[in-house]
Amino acid sequence: MEKFTRLTAAACPLDVANLNTDQLLPARYLKWPRSAGLGKVLLQDLRIDSEGRERPDFPLNRPVWRGAKIIVGGRNFACGSSREAAVYALYDYGIRCVIAPSFGDIFFGNAVQNGLLTAVVDDAAVAEIIATLNGTPDMPITVDLEQQTVLCGNRSYRFAIDPACRLRLLNGWDDIALTESFRDKVVAFKKEDAGRRAWARPVLTK
């Protein structure tokens, strides 16, 4: 997993509440392996109309935001389905950070596993950042994970992130390696638990 420390890039506002993962990646693409290029179908049904034409008014279709690496979203960003491919689609499109007032819990977990930063700032700050971007769309913003700040124009906003997730992103850590370091404890737990909760083992005739 790639590390995330600091990023200065174009930021695209997507001022929609409850933008669910079905929108980020429609279900018909879930059977695609990641190698098929999920980035090109990110937000497909919002970006492209039923005739297959780009909707020119959709923010990510505007030339100034087409190459954005940051999205500034609405409350409960990426709620809904657990599809991790929604994160793959964002990441493979080139997005490295989403700033929003809140995120769907499962998406939040999936994002950190893939090096995508989810930065939580309050509603008022998101509204200000979006207003600034709408006024000066080509102005890049800077996200600093060490400082936990978003720099937008002459304003700096502090963002919140789970401290353990922050460390994972800063170091590009992989959970499997971390869990392996606790293998003895897992083995001990399993043994003790088998005595304590014998009923927890499944009884299934094959």
Next chain:
Amino acid sequence: MTQKQTLFDKLWAAHEVVRREDGEALLWVDRHYVHEGSFHAFSRLAERGAAVAEPDLTFAVADHYVPTRAPRKNIANPELARMVRQLEDNTATHRIKLFGLDDPRQGIVHVVGPEQGLTLPGLLIVCGDSHTSTHGALGAYAFGIGASEVAHVLMTQTIWQRKPKRMRISIDGQIAPGVAAKDIILAVIAKIGAGGATSHAIEFAGSAIRALSIEGRLTLCNMSIEAGARCGMIAPDAKTFDYVKERPAALKGPAFEQAVDAWSKLTSDEGADFDREVALDARHIVPHVTWGTSPEHALPVVATVPDPMKEPDPARANDLRDALGYMGLHAGTKLTDIAIDRVFIGSCTNARIEDLRAAAAVLAGRVSKVPGLVSPGSSAVKRQAEQEGLDRIFRDAGLEWGESGCSMCVGINGDIVAPGERCASTTNRNFRGRQGPGARTHLMSPAMVAAAAVTGHLADVRPLLASRKP
């Protein structure tokens, strides 16, 4: 001195293997359910040459991509066939028990787990599907995870989590006839919002919850995720133990009695602290439908389509306007004046036997004005329904009686609603395009879908039920 604990605190504590200083904990996983969509995770294992740590605690079901209206032996669509075969290959490689298309136990994973007795009180259950919250109905800690976490659980049988906050939703009083578990959960989501329970573990409590059947509780917990919750759960009680006892995989004799002793302790202690409390009066809950593109866009069926002009918050007004535009609706229209094009009865939310009975009770002797599909929650539910003659009622009403799978809830097996069409659906998500690009979904209970079918528009089921009384 022992601290007072909530049900969730007890479930969490029983699974904690390691707790780090930063507050994250490594939890032991008792059951891991996988399906065709878990292929990303199996690829991850293949890349590392890794093995599945506990194949005996892992169960696979073919549900997301299986045909429900076409032959299932030799699947004609090559893409669907590939998805099912991939699951067969991966589970064979790792010696994981698969309820495949040739197994009489096949069905939707969240129906099959409880039905077969694999889901039990006190367990920690994960699955790469957000509706895993369903299993909390039996008093389990159950939540959906993404592909990286699925791979982690396959390799280690554990998962890293930060403890969610605890929310209790208390619903007291008697619910009225014609009001179902679906109406309760839609009322809850309308009240707290689609992100209202984000980062929380919900415990549903109160006399109305205790009065619900296990199947009603499964519906309720299923849609916890639609309020943003990490999981939903209900303390196990005598009803739970009776349900579990009847399952194919039930423990027998003294082993079962010992389990019941342990499960009986899985309740929130009197006076235990919750981070948030929400209360609803069951007597005020009426049949609900959704009008928009988020489950929080739910209203009593007797209401009218909301007016964005009356919404003081400009962002929310915009949200309403967008939803109305997509749904092709106008502010002020009576919900019962909204004509529908088709119906769907199915999904992990509402396709258990009681759901099919509730729909059939309305449809019996009546004809649907629109086409529709009924897809039972599992192959076992299908057999049971056929034994009871429910399939005849659906067929006689003009609806299609299909096989079991996720079907038109997510549309990835080809069961989709055409662009612009309006579907009354027992499913869980009315998202844009959820049932197919351009599809318009209205969520409601099975009885309410049946009422919409026989009237051709969104309708209050209560008069249709009242007219049934002698």
